[in-house]
Amino acid sequence: MSELAIRRGAAPALAVRGLGYAYPHSARPALEDVSLEVAPGEFVLLAGRSASGKSTLLKAACGLVPHFHGGEIEGEVRVADLDAIVAGPGELAAAVGYLAQDPETQVVSTTVAAEIELPLEMRGDEPADRARAVEEVALALAIPHLLDRTVDTLSGGELQRVALAAALVTRPRLILLDEPTSQLDPVAGDELIWLLRRLNEEWGVAVLLAEHRLERCLAAADRVVAMEAGGISFDGPPADFLAWASDADPALETPAARLFSLAGIDPLPVGVRDARQTLRGMGVGHPPQPAIRRVPDPHPSDPALEAKNLWVELDRGEDLRDVLKGIDLTIRRGERVALMGRNGAGKSTLLRTAAGLYEPVAGKIAVNSIALLTQNPGDYLVRERVGDELLGEQGMVALRVLGLEDKIDADPRDLSGGERQRLALAIALAGRMEGEHLPGVVALDEPTRGMDHARKDDLVGLIGDLAERAAAVVVATHDVEFASAFADRVVLLGDGVVIADGPTEEILSGGWYFATEVARVLDLPGVVTPEQGAAALAEERR
Amino acid sequence: MKSPFAYQPRPRPLQLASPGAAVAYLGAIVAVAFLYSNPLVLVAAGVAAVTAGLLAGARRAVEFALKMGLSLALLIVVVNALVVSRGETVLARLGDWPLLGRVDVTLEAIVAGLSGGLRAAVAMIAAAVYSACVDPDRVLRVLRPLAGRSALTATLVSRLVPVAAADAVRLRDAAQLRGPAAAPVGKAPLARRLLAGSLDRAVDVAATLELRGYSLDAPPARARRRRSRYDRRFYAVAAAVLVAAIAGKALGADDFQTYPTVEIGLGPATLALSVLVALSGLAPLRRRSVSSLFGMGEQSRHAEVARV
Numbered sequence: 136m137s138e139l140a141i142r143r144g145a146a147p148a149l150a151v152r153g154l155g156y157a158y159p160h161s162a163r164p165a166l167e168d169v170s171l172e173v174a175p176g177e178f179v180l181l182a183g184r185s186a187s188g189k190s191t192l193l194k195a196a197c198g199l200v201p202h203f204h205g206g207e208i209e210g211e212v213r214v215a216d217l218d219a220i221v222a223g224p225g226e227l228a229a230a231v232g233y234l235a236q237d238p239e240t241q242v243v244s245t246t247v248a249a250e251i252e253l254p255l256e257m258r259g260d261e262p263a264d265r266a267r268a269v270e271e272v273a274l275a276l277a278i279p280h281l282l283d284r285t286v287d288t289l290s291g292g293e294l295q296r297v298a299l300a301a302a303l304v305t306r307p308r309l310i311l312l313d314e315p316t317s318q319l320d321p322v323a324g325d326e327l328i329w330l331l332r333r334l335n336e337e338w339g340v341a342v343l344l345a346e347h348r349l350e351r352c353l354a355a356a357d358r359v360v361a362m363e364a365g366g367i368s369f370d371g372p373p374a375d376f377l378a379w380a381s382d383a384d385p386a387l388e389t390p391a392a393r394l395f396s397l398a399g400i401d402p403l404p405v406g407v408r409d410a411r412q413t414l415r416g417m418g419v420g421h422p423p424q425p426a427i428r429r430v431p432d433p434h435p436s437d438p439a440l441e442a443k444n445l446w447v448e449l450d451r452g453e454d455l456r457d458v459l460k461g462i463d464l465t466i467r468r469g470e471r472v473a474l475m476g477r478n479g480a481g482k483s484t485l486l487r488t489a490a491g492l493y494e495p496v497a498g499k500i501a502v503n504s505i506a507l508l509t510q511n512p513g514d515y516l517v518r519e520r521v522g523d524e525l526l527g528e529q530g531m532v533a534l535r536v537l538g539l540e541d542k543i544d545a546d547p548r549d550l551s552g553g554e555r556q557r558l559a560l561a562i563a564l565a566g567r568m569e570g571e572h573l574p575g576v577v578a579l580d581e582p583t584r585g586m587d588h589a590r591k592d593d594l595v596g597l598i599g600d601l602a603e604r605a606a607a608v609v610v611a612t613h614d615v616e617f618a619s620a621f622a623d624r625v626v627l628l629g630d631g632v633v634i635a636d637g638p639t640e641e642i643l644s645g646g647w648y649f650a651t652e653v654a655r656v657l658d659l660p661g662v663v664t665p666e667q668g669a670a671a672l673a674e675e676r677r
Numbered sequence: 678m679k680s681p682f683a684y685q686p687r688p689r690p691l692q693l694a695s696p697g698a699a700v701a702y703l704g705a706i707v708a709v710a711f712l713y714s715n716p717l718v719l720v721a722a723g724v725a726a727v728t729a730g731l732l733a734g735a736r737r738a739v740e741f742a743l744k745m746g747l748s749l750a751l752l753i754v755v756v757n758a759l760v761v762s763r764g765e766t767v768l769a770r771l772g773d774w775p776l777l778g779r780v781d782v783t784l785e786a787i788v789a790g791l792s793g794g795l796r797a798a799v800a801m802i803a804a805a806v807y808s809a810c811v812d813p814d815r816v817l818r819v820l821r822p823l824a825g826r827s828a829l830t831a832t833l834v835s836r837l838v839p840v841a842a843a844d845a846v847r848l849r850d851a852a853q854l855r856g857p858a859a860a861p862v863g864k865a866p867l868a869r870r871l872l873a874g875s876l877d878r879a880v881d882v883a884a885t886l887e888l889r890g891y892s893l894d895a896p897p898a899r900a901r902r903r904r905s906r907y908d909r910r911f912y913a914v915a916a917a918v919l920v921a922a923i924a925g926k927a928l929g930a931d932d933f934q935t936y937p938t939v940e941i942g943l944g945p946a947t948l949a950l951s952v953l954v955a956l957s958g959l960a961p962l963r964r965r966s967v968s969s970l971f972g973m974g975e976q977s978r979h980a981e982v983a984r985v
C-alpha cells in the first residue's frame with residue numbers, strides 16, 4: 136500500500152488479530168488471543184487493573200515486544216499496514232509513537248531541540264525538513280519556549296510533553312501512551328489529556344491510551360477497551376463501558392458513574408458535562424447543602440508535627456531557590472492529612488524537612504518522631520530476604536504491624552507492589568515504635584503512582600489502621616479521588632506557602648483542579664465522594 | 678542537585694559557537710599548558726581558562742574546577758616534595774620514612790611539583806568550561822557519522838550518568854530514612870542496588886533509543902548548519918595562541934629549570950607569550966549593545982538566541 140493511501144487512512148491505524156505473547160522465562164502468557172482494531176483518527180482508552188496486559192499490548196503495537204523484550208509471540212500485529220512482528224521499533228517509528236510512564240528514561244539528549252530532532256535525524260531527513268518538523272511539533276504542543284532548555288531543567292509535565300513531541304515529530308498515524316499522567320499533578324494531567332484530544336481532532340492521530348484514572352480521560356475517548364488477565368473483556372463506547380463496569384468490575388467505575396449508580400440514575404455519565412446535563416434534564420437543580428463535618432481534634436494538646444514560619448532553600452542547579460516560604464502548620468496524632476498542590480509546590484520538601492533530610496534556613500519544625508516513605512519504595516529494599524532487612528524483635532514488630540510476618544523468608548523482588556510498599560514502610564518504622572505504638576508521624580510521598588483502584592483501596596485501609604494506632608498520617612498526593620477516600624484534612628500548597636487548609640469535604644469541593652469529579656458534577660460545598668453525593672441527591676428527591 | 682559541570686545553554690559566544698571552534702579554542706589553552714613548564718606561562722593559561730569560563734557564564738563550573746584543580750595541584754606538590762630529594766636548597770630534613778627512605782624537602786622539588794600541579798589544574802579548568810559550555814548533543818552529532826557505535830555508547834553514558842547520580846541521591850536518602858531497627862545499609866549493598874537500578878534504567882534508555890530509530894540503517898543525515906558569528910573569532914584566537922606558543926618555544930620562552938637549582942626565565946618572549954595567553958581568555962567576551970545599556974538587555978538576549 137502506498138504511503139499516500141496509508142496517510143489518507145485506508146488501513147486501520149492498528150490491527151491486532153489472535154495475539155498471544157509470553158515474556159521470556161514467564162510461567163503464564165501476558166497476552167492471550169487478543170484481537171483489536173483501531174481506526175485512523177480514533178481515540179481509544181485502554182482500561183484494566185494492574186498486570187492485565189495493557190502495557191504489553193502497547194509494547195507489541197510499537198514493536199518493543201518481541202523485538203526488544205524477546206519472548207514467544209503468535210498472531211498478527213499490523214500498524215498502518217506494516218507488520219509489527221517483522222518490522223522493528225525503529226522502522227515502525229514513522230507510523231507509531233510510544234510514550235511510557237516515566238518521562239525520565241524517555242529522553243536521551245541534553246537539549247529539548249536535539250531530543251525532538253533525533254528521530255528525524257536517525258531517519259536521514261534533510262536539515263530543512265527537520266527544522267520545520269521540530270518547529271511545528273513544538274508549536275502544536277505549546278513548547279517552543281522550551282526548545283533551548285536542557286532536559287534536566289524541566290518539570291515532570293514539561294518532560295512528558297517533550298517526550299510526546301519526540302514521539303509525534305515523525306507524524307505517526309498512531310500514538311500509544313502508557314499511563315502518561317501518573318506522575319503529573321491534576322493540572323498537568325488534564326492539560327495532557329486535552330492536548331491529546333486536540334491532536335486527535337486536528338492532526339487525525341489515532342490514540343491508544345492506557346490509564347488507571349479513567350475519570351480523567353473517559354470523556355475524551357471514542358471507545359473503551361477493557362483488559363483482564365491478558366485478554367479483552369470489553370470493547371465498546373464509553374457509556375456502555377460504564378454500564379458493563381458497574382456489574383462486571385466496579386473498581387473500573389468512575390466516581391461520577393458510581394454517584395449515578397448509587398442514586399439510581401440512568402444513563403451513567405462519561406464525564407462531568409454529561410452528568411450535569413443528565414441532572415438538569417431530570418430537574419435536579421441544587422440539592423440541599425450538607426453540613427461540613429468538622430473533625431474533632433483527636434489530641435488537642437499533642438501536636439505530632441509543628442512548623443512555625445518554616446523557610447527551606449534548595450539548590451536547583453544554577454542558583455538557590457526558596458521552596459518553602461514561611462510555612463505555619465500543626466498536625467496532631469490520629470489525623471489523616473492529604474498534602475496537595477502542583478508539581479514543585481513544596482510537598483516533598485516539607486516531608487523531607489520534617490524527616491531531617493533538609494535543614495530549614497529560617498523558622499523551625501518540631502516532629503515527634505517520623506517515618507517517611509519516599510516516592511520509590513524500591514529504594515528501601517537492598518537485601519535478598521525480607522527478614523534480612525530488619526533487626527531483632529523491634530524489626531519483627533514492624534513487620535507484624537504491616538501484616539508481613541508470614542513473608543519473612545521471601546525475596547523482596549517476589550512480593551507484589553502493595554507488599555513491597557508495606558515492607559518499605561516497615562523498614563522506615565522499625566525501631567521508631569514503642570512496643571506496637573507508632574511514631575508521631577507516618578508520612579507517605581506520592582504512594583499511588585501507577586496503582587490501580589484495588590491497590591488504592593488497600594492503601595486507604597492501611598492508612599486508616601495507622602491513624603487508629605494514633606499516628607498522624609501525612610500523604611503527599613496528586614490524586615484527588617484518593618485524597619477524598621482517606622483524608623480528613625487537606626493542606627493545599629502553592630509555590631511554597633499554605634494556600635488552603637481544612638476538612639477534606641471543604642477543600643476538595645471548593646475548586647476546579649483540586650476537586651473530585653463528584654464535586655465538579657454537583658458543585659455542592661462539602662460533597663466530594665459518590666456516597667455523599669448520592670445522599671445529597673436522595674435528600675433532594677425526598 | 679544539578680552537577681556544576683552539566684551543560685547549560687546560554688546566549689554567550691562560547692555556547693553559541695560550533696563545537697569545533699570551542700574545542701579548538703579551549704584545546705589551544707590546554708596545549709600551552711602541556712607545551713610549557715614555566716610557571717608564569719602556566720599561570721597565564723590558568724587565568725585564560727578561568728576568564729573564558731566566567732565570561733561564558735560558567736561560574737559554578739569554574740569555582741568547582743578551581744577547588745578541585747588547586748587541591749590536585751597541592752597534592753602533586755606534596756607528593757613531589759616527599760618523593761623527590763633532588764635539588765640543592767634543602768628546606769627540611771625529615772629523616773628516614775618507611776618505603777620512601779631518607780626524605781629531604783627541597784625548594785626545587787616543590788617548584789617542580791607546582792609546575793606539574795598547575796598544568797593539571799589548567800587542564801581541569803578548561804575541561805570544566807568545555808563540559809559546561811559545549812552542547813554534547815552537537816558534539817555527538819559530529820561524531821555519529823565518524824564512529825556510530827562510539828557515539829551510541831557516548832549517548833547512553835551521557836544520559837545515564839545524571840540519571841545514576843539522581844538514583845544515588847535517592848538511595849542515600851532512603852538509607853538515611855531507615856528506622857533504627859532496620860538493618861544498616863553498607864556501601865556494598867547500596868552500590869549493588871545502584872548498579873541493578875542503573876541496568877534497569879539502561880534498558881529503558883536503550884528501548885527509547887530503539888524507538889527513536891537508532892538501529893535504523895538510514896543514510897547519515899546531513900548536519901543542520903547552525904551559523905555562529907563567533908566561530909571565526911575562536912578559530913583565530915586558537916591559531917594565534919598555538920602559533921605564539923610554538924614560536925615562543927623556539928625563542929626560549931619556556932626557559933625554566935628546577936634541578937639542581939630553580940631558574941625561571943622571565944625574558945621578553947616569556948612575558949609577551951604570558952600576556953598573549955592570558956588575554957586569550959577574553960575571546961568569549963560579548964560586545965554590549967547600546968540597547969542593553971538602556972535596560973533592553975533581556976530583549977537583545979532573546980533576539981540573539983533567535984538569530985542563532
